[in-house]
Amino acid sequence: MQIPMPLKNKLAKALDINSIRLDFPILSQKVNDLPLVYLDNAATTQKPIKVINRITEYLSFQNSTVRRGAYSLSEKSTALFNEARQKVAKFINAKQNSEIVFTKGCTEAINLIANSYGGSVFKPNDEIIITAMEHHANIVPWQLICEKTQAKLKIAPINELGELNLIELEKLINPKTRFLSLCHISNVLGTINPLKKIIDLAHKHKIPVLIDGSQAAPHELIDVQDLDCDFYAFSGHKVYATTGIGVLYGKLKHLEQMPPYQAGGDMIEKVSFEKTTYAAPPSKFEAGTPPIMEVIALGEALDYITNLGLENIKAYEHSLLKYAENQLAKLVPEVTIIGQATEKASLISFVIDSIHPHDIGTILDQEFGVAVRVGHHCAQPLMNILKVPATARASFAFYNTKEEIDILIKGLKRVIEIFKY
Ligand SMILES: Cc1ncc(COP(=O)(O)O)c(C=O)c1O
Structure with missing residues (x-):
């Protein structure tokens, strides 16, 4: 899959994500009989075969x-x-x-x-x-x-x-x-x-x-x-x-x-x-x-x-962030994104009205193979300021795809369906 270059950064070179994914053996495994969708890169990243x-x-x-x-x-x-x-x-x-x-x-x-x-x-x-x-x-x-x-x-x-x-x-x-x-x-x-x-x-x-x-x-x-x-x-x-x-x-x-x-x-x-x-x-x-x-x-x-180029990584991850934000916007008002800074890296914290983030994480994992982080993210004072006990967080790396974000969104729709109705 060739990812088109974001207009914002014409100097960035498109990354060949399909070929990059093959460098990461862990990404081709299944969890709960589902393809792994690993969206906890802010906690730790996966390792390329070269490493x-x-x-x-x-x-x-x-x-x-x-x-x-x-x-x-x-x-x-x-x-x-x-x-x-x-x-x-x-x-x-x-x-x-x-x-x-x-x-x-x-x-x-x-x-x-x-x-x-x-x-x-x-x-x-x-x-x-x-x-x-x-x-x-x-x-x-x-x-x-x-x-x-x-x-x-x-x-x-x-x-x-x-x-x-x-x-x-x-x-x-x-x-x-x-x-x-x-x-x-x-x-x-x-x-x-x-x-x-x-x-x-x-x-x-x-x-x-x-x-x-x-x-x-x-x-x-x-x-x-x-x-x-x-x-x-x-x-x-x-x-x-x-x-x-x-x-x-x-x-x-x-x-x-x-x-x-x-x-x-x-x-x-x-x-x-x-x-x-x-x-x-x-x-x-x-x-x-x-x-x-x-x-x-x-x-x-x-x-x-x-070798991939940090400028190419940044441009691609930015396109993932924008895509995820647009998709999540469709789940408003149930979903609230925490953190709306103008300059933002490729991670999104969110909460869903009256649903505990741990429940979000469990359903995403069990029914969709999606790994996201839930909890206070080792930032309890910030959670107190934000007045939330915990959030769910999806964080993207250059090996993630828009298709994986679609699975996350599908999973969140299911979470809302289970807990709301
Ligand atoms: C912003 C920030 N600072 C510090 C750390 C601590 O890193 P480590 O646990 O690898 O020492 C983390 C880990 O998540 C982090 O996100």
């Missing part, structure tokens, strides 16, 4: 530790590991490889910054700003470090469309503000935040900014130099690689100043019982044997999506 094969090849023929072995297998493994770091640096346009720290996920990356940067810089009554649309991963680490340092957490509000209220955000900034941490894209609302504007504003006041890029890395071309963010974090499993691996980008000047987050092998320069000195970044933040296979698989996954 799966790369893991098999690594474990079958190249498995060995890195950085330490004076033998050929370890040298090979070390070279592959370093090459993957270079691929990550290129993927987000970091200035140098040493600005890429491997963590076990976006959550750990944020915890690292909260503890290492926050723990060494924040003082009582300092203020840290996050936004109302954050995932728990970008809330709780700041609460913990605020408890320890007696800094205060401030929350930038959103408007009724689910966009960040920039005027209110600016009002929160004052001489006590020490840090700003916010998502690139909301995992509930789909809102794409105007990062350049926000980062410029923060930097005018000399406030460093961390971007939680979990929901953006699979969909957006990321250029950390152009954004000028101080830190950027994302997870491997959301960019078609495995769990157990995440990326923390940090400007070298910060990484050099920050104390270690965890201690052990590999992060040291010299150890004695009297005194230990630390390795330069990124090793300083990578204590212990790293997730070698996961790092190499991440490099392979980034190659895969780079």
Whole structure:
């Protein structure tokens, strides 16, 4: 199936979705005797065969530790590991490889910054700003470090469309503000935040900014130099690689100043019982044997999506979003879409009048083979603001099709029929 190019983006090349789908073995399986319609890509993405094969090849023929072995297998493994770091640096346009720290996920990356940067810089009554649309991963680490340092957490509000209220955000900034941490894209609302504007504003006041890029890395071309963010974090499993691996980008000047987050092998320069000195970044933040296979698989996954072209992925996913929104509009008033930002990524949260999202999810799964996420999406404070206990969320990847959205819509009609009449 050749997907026509959206008029909005004439530079984007049409993706051959049928052939892309063949790259993902999981997509051809049946669940409940129905073809799987996987629409939970914001939670985790499926893996292309190239990534799966790369893991098999690594474990079958190249498995060995890195950085330490004076033998050929370890040298090979070390070279592959370093090459993957270079691929990550290129993927987000970091200035140098040493600005890429491997963590076990976006959550750990944020915890690292909260503890290492926050723990060494924040003082009582300092203020840290996050936004109302954050995932728990970008809330709780700041609460913990605020408890320890007696800094205060401030929350930038959103408007009724689910966009960040920039005027209110600016009002929160004052001489006590020490840090700003916010998502690139909301995992509930789909809102794409105007990062350049926000980062410029923060930097005018000399406030460093961390971007939680979990929901953006699979969909957006990321250029950390152009954004000028101080830190950027994302997870491997959301960019078609495995769990157990995440990326923390940090400007070298910060990484050099920050104390270690965890201690052990590999992060040291010299150890004695009297005194230990630390390795330069990124090793300083990578204590212990790293997730070698996961790092190499991440490099392979980034190659895969780079070959498809992030601009092509974005254009196609945008066409899926618009199609789904138009189809869902036909189910109004029963269906309410949560999050109507002008700039939106390819995910839609919705509720159906008086039907619990868990019931929506169960019927879609059991009767239609459709996998959507239901619940609070690890964003309970946002749910409270939205005054809903939970939503259903369909999130699209480049391997999804309009036909799959049609099945989702058919399923939702059935849900409404069962519960309403
Ligand atoms: C916006 C956002 N931030 C952070 C995370 C945490 O990512 P992980 O669980 O992979 O560390 C997620 C995961 O869904 C997310 O959507």
